[in-house]
Structure formats: structure tokens, C-alpha cells
Amino acid sequence: xxxRTWILILAAAALISGAACLFLLxxxxxxxxxxxxxxGEILCEIDLSAVGEPYTFTVTGKDGGVNVxxxxxGRIRVSDADCPDRICVHQGWLSTQSVPVVCVPHRLMIRLVxxxxxxxxxx
Amino acid sequence: xxxxxxxxxxxxxxxxxxxxxxxxxxxxVPVPGVKLGLANIVTVWAxxxxxxxDTLAILALRVIxxxxxxxxxxxxxxxxxxxxxxxxxxxxxxxxxxxxQIWICSAVAAVAHNIGQTAAAIPLFRTASVAVYLPFLVxxxxxxxxxxxxxxxxxxxxxxxxxTERE
Numbered sequence: 109x110x111x112r113t114w115i116l117i118l119a120a121a122a123l124i125s126g127a128a129c130l131f132l133l134x135x136x137x138x139x140x141x142x143x144x145x146x147x148g149e150i151l152c153e154i155d156l157s158a159v160g161e162p163y164t165f166t167v168t169g170k171d172g173g174v175n176v177x178x179x180x181x182g183r184i185r186v187s188d189a190d191c192p193d194r195i196c197v198h199q200g201w202l203s204t205q206s207v208p209v210v211c212v213p214h215r216l217m218i219r220l221v222x223x224x225x226x227x228x229x230x231x
Numbered sequence: 232x233x234x235x236x237x238x239x240x241x242x243x244x245x246x247x248x249x250x251x252x253x254x255x256x257x258x259x260v261p262v263p264g265v266k267l268g269l270a271n272i273v274t275v276w277a278x279x280x281x282x283x284x285d286t287l288a289i290l291a292l293r294v295i296x297x298x299x300x301x302x303x304x305x306x307x308x309x310x311x312x313x314x315x316x317x318x319x320x321x322x323x324x325x326x327x328x329x330x331x332q333i334w335i336c337s338a339v340a341a342v343a344h345n346i347g348q349t350a351a352a353i354p355l356f357r358t359a360s361v362a363v364y365l366p367f368l369v370x371x372x373x374x375x376x377x378x379x380x381x382x383x384x385x386x387x388x389x390x391x392x393x394x395t396e397r398e
Contacts, residue, residue: 109327114335121342122373128366148357192301198261208360212263212352213303219360 137206139220142184144177146216156182156203156220173214184218186211239285246273246293247300254301262364264309264348265371268341268379270297271317275337275383278321279330286321290314305355309348316347333387337380342372 142154146167162180164187169175175196176188183203186196189211196211208219249269258265270293277286294314298307320343324336345368352361 111332111335114332118335118338118373118377122370125366125369125373129370132363132366145356145358192303193258193263195258195261195263198258200261207363210263210356210361210364212309213305215305215356217356217358217360 132207133205135206136204137220137222139222140182141221142179142202142218143221144216144218146214154179154184156184167214167216169214169216171214173211175211175214175216177218185209186216186218189214235285238281239289242273242277242281242285243289243292243296246270246289247296249273250293250297251300260367260371262367262371264345264352264364264368266375268344268375271337271341271344271376271379272382272386274317275321275333275340275380276386278325278336279333279383280387283322283325287318290318308355309351312351313344313348316350317341317344319343330387331384334377334380334384337383338373338376341376341379342369345369345372 140155140157142156144151144154144167146169151167156179159179159181162178164176164178167175167177174188174190175186178185178187180201183201185201186199186209189196191211191213193213196209196214196216199209202209202218202220204220206220208217210217247270249272253267253269256267273293274286274290277289291314294307294310298304298310301307317340321336321340324339328336346365349362349365349368353359
């Protein structure tokens with residue numbers, strides 16, 4: 109194939125994925141319920157709209173990895189972690205986004221869902 | 232045989248050094264899986280200049296040794312899945328691309344690597360929610376793949392065939 113054809117294919121892929129990124133970043137998730145999931149298991153569900161006083165709690169993984177989770181009214185984040193890259197901490201607050209916070213080394217995920225039930229689980 | 236072994240070992244060492252250097256750079260964007268992939272320069276270069284079997288050995292050993300150094304089973308699983316998909320795509324692209332289109336191979340292979348990695352993350356996290364990261368990983372794969380591909384392209388241009396292929 110000609111180089112020009114390849115450039116078109118790559119540019120199209122960049123455009124489509126770029127548009128999808130913008131959609132994910134600026135689109136709002138309808139959910140206000142945060143699920144804290146470790147190894148595919150829902151550890152707890154927090155209704156962020158019902159949070160009064162801010163609080164933190166610690167999630168310890170099976171291999172001893174620690175994530176400190178901070179909850180405030182309307183938002184949740186990983187405030188501290190002992191994973192090497194600390195990407196989960198850098199991802200910051202989760203309040204309305206549809207992109208979940210993930211800690212790959214500890215297989216931990218925080219995502220927003222609307223309400224509870226089996227649909228929210230498979231989402 | 233000895234020359235081949237020496238050359239492959241040297242390339243593996245270069246790939247591991249690039250991997251170690253890159254690990255010292257703090258993550259630029261807080262998206263899991265996004266990285267520069269400097270070691271990819273070696274993989275692409277070896278694929279076009281050395282051979283498919285040698286590349287497989289260099290790639291597999293780099294992933295195994297690099298993960299032992301980083302010390303994480305989960306990143307090993309994801310890297311291995313990504314590397315495998317990336318290798319298969321490169322094998323295919325090598326047949327249809329010319330020596331002047333190496334940068335294209337690198338970009339497509341980097342995207343393939345990130346797709347393979349995301350696919351492997353789904354059973355590990357036991358949820359399809361991680362697939363949300365796919366658009367970010369495709370975009371970053373394109374950009375980083377182009378960068379490492381251009382590096383490999385320049386390397387091939389300025390390292391004459393005779394100096395690297397002499398037996």
C-alpha cells in the first residue's frame with residue numbers, strides 16, 4: 109500500500125479515537141453511586157450525594173498493596189497509594205466523569221454507576 | 232551462530248536499558264497503560280533488520296526480564312499480552328511494508344499492543360469497564376508509535392546495512 113493510504117488510515121484512527129476521548133472526558137456519567145471494586149468484587153457502594161462529613165478509608169489488596177480512598181460530598185478519589193506509578197492518585201477526583209479511576213498494580217477500580225442492581229454490576 | 236547470539240544479546244541489553252531509563256520518567260498523563268515505549272525502537276528495528284525469530288526472542292526476554300525488574304505480576308501479564316499482539320501485527324505488516332515505511336509499522340504495532348493490553352485487563356479486573364480506556368490508549372499508541380517508529384526509521388537510515396548485517 110502507498111504511504112499516503114497509510115497516513116489516511118492513521119489519521120482516521122487518530123480522529124475517531126480523539127473524538128471518543130473528548131466524548132468520554134466531557135460527557136457526564138449519570139451515576140452518583142461510587143463502586144469500589146477490587147479483583148472484580150464490589151467492596152462497597154457509596155452514594156456520593158448522601159455523604160455528609162468527608163472521610164477516608166483504606167483498601168488493602170491480597171498482596172498487601174494499600175490504597176487510601178477519600179470521600180467528600182459528591183466526589184471520591186484515591187488520596188494515597190503504595191503502588192509504584194501512583195497513577196490512581198494522579199487521576200484525582202471522580203465526581204461526574206464516565207472514566208473510572210483504576211489502580212492496575214492493585215487491581216482496584218472506582219467507578220460511578222446510576223443506582224444499584226445487576227445491570228450496574230456488569231456495566 | 233555466536234555472532235547471532237551476540238547481536239541478539241546486545242539488542243536485548245539495549246532494549247532493557249531503554250526500558251529502565253523510561254521507567255524513571257514520571258507518567259505524563261494519568262491514564263494507566265500510557266507510556267512512551269522506547270524499547271519498541273529495538274523491536275521494530277530488529278524486525279526489519281535482523282529477523283522475525285530473533286525479534287521474538289528479544290521481545291519475549293525483554294518483557295520477562297523487564298517485569299522481573301519492575302517486580303509486578305499484573306504488569307507482566309499485560310505487557311506479555313500486548314507484546315504478543317504487537318508481534319503478530321508486525322509480522323503481518325513486515326510483508327506488506329517497505330523499508331521506508333517502518334514508522335507506519337511501529338505506529339500500527341503500538342496501537343495493537345495497547346489494544347491487546349486492554350483486552351487482557353478485562354479478565355484481570357473481571358469487568359469490561361476498563362475498556363473505557365481504549366480510546367485513550369489507541370490515541371497514545373498512535374503518537375508514541377510514530378515517535379519510536381521515526382527513531383527506528385532514522386536508525387536504519389544512518390546505520391548502513393553493511394555495518395549491522397556483516398557476518
